[in-house]
Amino acid sequence: MSRIADADLMPLPHPVRVDAAVGSSIEEIVLDRAGVLERVRPHLASAAVSTEWIINEVPGMLELTMASVGAPAGLNAGLAMLMLARARLRAQGDPILQVAEPLHAQLAETDLGSGLPAGFFRSPYPVVYVELARPSGLEIHNRASGLHEVEGAYIGSYCIAPYSRQLEGIGRVEHLGLDPARETRVMELTITGSPVGKDNALDDASVDISLFIQDDDACLETLLERHIAYYRSGAVNAQPGFEIPEQSETDLAAAVIRQLAKVLLYLNLPDAEQAPLPERSQLEQRLRGLGPKKAARIKRRMATAYDRIVIGPNLDAGAAQDPPQDPTQNGAGTARSVRPHWRRGHFRRIRYGEQLSESRLGWIRPVLVNREEAFGAVKAKPYLMR
Known part of the structure; x- marks a missing residue:
């Protein structure tokens, strides 16, 4: 339908x-x-x-x-x-x-x-x-x-x-x-x-x-x-x-x-x-042996469920940042702090081996400077694997 x-x-x-x-x-x-x-x-x-x-x-x-x-x-x-x-x-x-x-x-x-x-x-x-x-x-x-x-x-x-x-x-x-x-x-x-x-x-x-x-x-x-x-x-x-x-x-x-x-x-x-998230496969396993009413509910959920692999770190592990620094004082004696901003990252080629004949990929990750001020008191929701 x-x-x-x-x-x-x-x-x-x-x-x-x-x-x-x-x-x-x-x-x-x-x-x-x-x-x-x-x-x-x-x-x-x-x-x-x-x-x-x-x-x-x-x-x-x-x-x-x-x-x-x-x-x-x-x-x-x-x-x-x-x-x-x-x-x-x-x-x-x-x-x-x-x-x-x-x-x-x-x-x-x-x-x-x-x-x-x-x-x-x-x-x-x-x-x-x-x-x-x-x-x-x-x-x-x-x-x-x-x-x-x-x-x-x-x-x-x-x-x-x-x-x-x-x-x-x-x-x-x-x-x-x-x-x-x-x-x-x-x-x-x-x-x-x-x-x-x-x-x-x-x-x-x-x-x-x-x-x-x-x-x-x-x-x-x-x-x-x-x-x-x-x-x-x-x-x-x-x-x-x-x-x-x-x-x-x-x-x-x-x-x-x-x-x-x-x-x-x-x-x-x-x-x-990388972390597998077998959402549909888990529903298929639950479907086995269920009665018609419960099976119908599972089947409705399966219509929008899908298996995938989630790539990337969670927020706490992945959002690099500068170490905290004390505010500096300007000439008038008022405190200054750096506004939250990204310091850009880049991918690079890393050579190694005998006479540097081989190469692999490296990543200099971006840095979120002054992350605490950017997010305030709001705690990031963790990315959960169900």
Whole structure:
């Protein structure tokens, strides 16, 4: 039964929300109705093909996409890209990472750092959904429904062969400095905007951007800037039906991409904190052996419950701060104290080993100076694992 108008679903992350709103797998409904499901299914779990390849190469998918959103793939991919991203996540077992609030705040106050190699920009999963803490402080734009708060993103990692058709004809080789003869690592980001404050649980927004990486030693910041410039250029017009985004749209998307990049960098740290939160699995265990009335209550809760891995420290352990200092006296004898503020952090490359031939990622965490004054007497709620 459809629950599209159910307000309780609005704050849920996209992969959980669409299943609960529609009542079944959205790709099963749309793709099967269009007669392409069985042609698409073998490719959903493949690491050798990107979602853009599926749209452009699987018979019937390009026509379905053009009919629904007017573009095969790109910055405003809409329903088709969201549907396939959801399907590919399902094919991998639905891994969801939830960024803890303290980590989200710290990463927002962290710079990527200069000279970081693109090789550190990797996901630990072939496809994963990263759920950002909210309020996320990030937005994306839908031309029909306006601004949406960013709730997270699907991140897919694929490897395309040399001379792939995906590099042909749309200016990517020239604008991104790619070599068609080399294998290319593709990081596919499908950013989702929350429907909170909109009409229904499916009144969301999306932005799709693919990053093409051939040199793991290349500077990550330069790589991101080059891709952002490419999506702002007229080269993307070579994709049928694609509209060049406005400057404000790419500016909003660029901020999200950098935050997601920092989440992935954090996950590559040797001391990254992760804790499973098997909310749905625990409800499934409780369901066994229950009578009809109690089972019905558990099943209603299961519609909005989901398993995920929470990443990041709790507030007390994670919010670094300066040691307390006595106020200084100015010339008039009145006390002064430093206003609460973040001292920004950064990621950096740490070389080690024989002749410093190896490297690993390090993080100089941001510091919240004068944290007691910032939070006053309010004690932070701990992040509990249920």
